[in-house]
Amino acid sequence: MAETVFDESERRAWAGQADAYAASFAKLCAYPVPMLLDVACVREGVRVLDVGTGTGTAAVLACGRGAEVTAVDAEPGMVARAALAAPEADVRLAALPHLPFADDEFDATVGNFVLNHVGQPRQALTELRRVTRPGGRIAVTVWGVPAAAGQALLGGAVQAAGVTRPAHLPALAPEDDFLRTEQGLAALLGEAGLTDVVCGTLTWDHQTTPEEWWSGPAAGVATIGQIVTSQPPAVIVKIKEHFDLLCGEFAGPEGVLVLPHAALIAHGQA
Structure with a gap:
């Protein structure tokens, strides 16, 4: 399983972005983690692998639950931050679809939004199943489609400015993509050989500020950031103007943005 063009693009996009991610989108992505650990049955003494750990x-x-934790990420800056945040964990540089672990090494494996960033999601899940012992739990989250209103704010600003996705940012190959619905994600886990698959939707209001929310794309974080920062300066100004206008729909008290989000959470047995 060689890396795809999508994987290579993701490596470039996230290179050196750990600090900017921590200051912008990390708090949003943290929300599902307690539920993810719950459905993976992570507790004291459990050998757990956290794939795509990000900031940890x-x-x-x-x-904190007393698990024996190993964590990996494909970006060295994320590994450094995660190692500082979780000194009790074994934090390593590694990327799907090839993990440096033996078969059946873990009791539970979790991937919080990691499937959004791999070029071959089925093969990635098959690899998670390989390193998880028979009967162990695997739990993942992905962003659903269509996006919730708050999640679509940045994309709406880009669209309103007349900007389309640049050709240098590849999408998943059609044969590797999957429906970003409860049924679609559940089917993906089943195709990877997991049993007793359950998939649901988490919804929440993410509270941030316009400045914090804009800082991610302005620094080039994630696909939306790659789209924004690849534009000429005048176009970036135009995107920001539309962003400021659209923020009015989500204005809360004292300058807070209240952004409705939704994510799919699925788990199954190896």
């Missing part, structure tokens, strides 16, 4: 949120909480 799941690793920290799993350590």
Whole structure:
């Protein structure tokens, strides 16, 4: 299983972005983690693997539950931040679809939004199943489609400015993509050989500020950031103007943005 063009694009997009991610989108992505650990049955003594740990949120909480935690990420800056955040964990540089672990090494494996960033989601899940012992739990989250209103704010600003996705940012190959619905994600886990699959939707209001929310794309974080920062300066100004206008729909008290989000959470047995 060689890396795809999508994987290579993701590596470039996230290179050096750990600090900017921590200051913008990390708090949003942290929300599902307690539920993710619950459905993976992460508790004291459980050998758990956190794949795509990012800044280490799941690793920290799993350590707090008394689990034996190993965490990996494909970006060295994320590994450094996660290792500082979770000193009790074994944090390593590694990327799907090839993990440096033996078969059946873990009791539970979690991937918080990691499937959004791999070029071959089925093969990635098959690899998670390989390193999880028979009967162990695997739990993942992805962003659903269509996006919730708050999640669509940044994309709406880009669209209103007349900007389309640049050609240098590849989408998943059609044969590797899957429906970002409860049924679609559940089917993906089943195709990877998991049993007793359950998938549901988490909804929540993410509270942030316009400045914090804009800082991610302005720094080039994630696909939306790659789209924004690849534009000429005048177009970026135009996107920001539309962003400021659209923020009015989500204005809360004292300058807070209240952004409705939704994510799919699925788990199954290896």
